[in-house]
Amino acid sequence: MTAAIIDGHHHAQTLLDAVAVELVQLPRAPGLAVVLVGDDPASHIYVRGKVAMASRLGLRGEAEILPDSVTEAELLAVIATLNARDDIDGILVQLPLPAHITTLRIMAAIDPAKDVDGLHALNAGRLLHGADSLVPCTPLGCLKLIKSVVPDLTGRHAVVIGSSNIVGKPMAALLLDERATVTQTHVHTRDIQFICRGADILVSAVGKPGLVRGDWIKPRAIVIDVGTTRVARPDGGYDTRGDVAFEEAVQVAGAITPVPRGVGPMTIACLMENTVKAAKARLRRAL
Secondary structure, three states, rough: OOOOOOOHHHOOOOOOOHHHHOOOOOOOOOOOEEEEEOOOOOHHHHHHHHHHHHHOOOEEEEEEEEEEOHHHHHHHHHHHHHHOOOOOEEEEEEOOOOOOOHHHHHHHOOOHHEEOOOHHHHHHHHHHHOOOOOOHHHHHHHHHHHHOOOOOOOOOOOEEEOOOOOHHHHHHHHHHHOOOEEEEOOOOOOHHHHHHHHOOOEEEEOOOOOOOOOOHHHOOOEEEEOHHHHHOOOOOOOEEHHHHHHHHOOOOOOEEOOOOOOOOHHHHHHHHHHHHHHHHHHHHHHH
């Protein structure tokens, strides 16, 4: 048995097509601002991709590039300016931030109505309560991919490897809201292989290449690999590796996301969807 490959690029394009239909119904183009601190090459690639996709789709995308030496107060001032701008509907601060900046303080400074990455405590709380909110893009994309295979998750056992605020915790909340039974693991979890073998749905988001082996996976399970770790090659280049040992897992799982072309494209597509959602909500409040 070989698993079906869940093509994130295909599903992302379908979502972007739907977002484009919503865009033409708006009186103005939504604005998205992506804030980047420092000169990490991978982060610059991600930011360029997000801004380029926004522009290609018909949004107004802009990047605020700040030096690694920027102070927390200076970054907060930039966010305050973006909060006050009527032409900006979505604000995303690219993570991780330098060690001298408190990430939670920065997330808390973003207007919750413009928090298109869904990391403000108010949006996180609304998600946990099952209320409508802006949801973190990566777990939202993962859920859409899972439901492309199994639309009804009622009673399914889902295991989430990882408990970060960015992916693990919101992923668990989304799955619970879909009436799945959820087990969440973390670095101190014992017998993780045994836990994973019972999963109908397995989501790994820890950034450890090859962590999940083929014998961790229940036959015909849905496997969502969020890991994207850059691994150096002898020739000086690098490969992007997922958390799942793909060649082993594909022989056991029922459906699996590859790395790349799995979760990554869906993250950007969900960011566009969130930005349009935020713009529509702000336009309604202005009436």
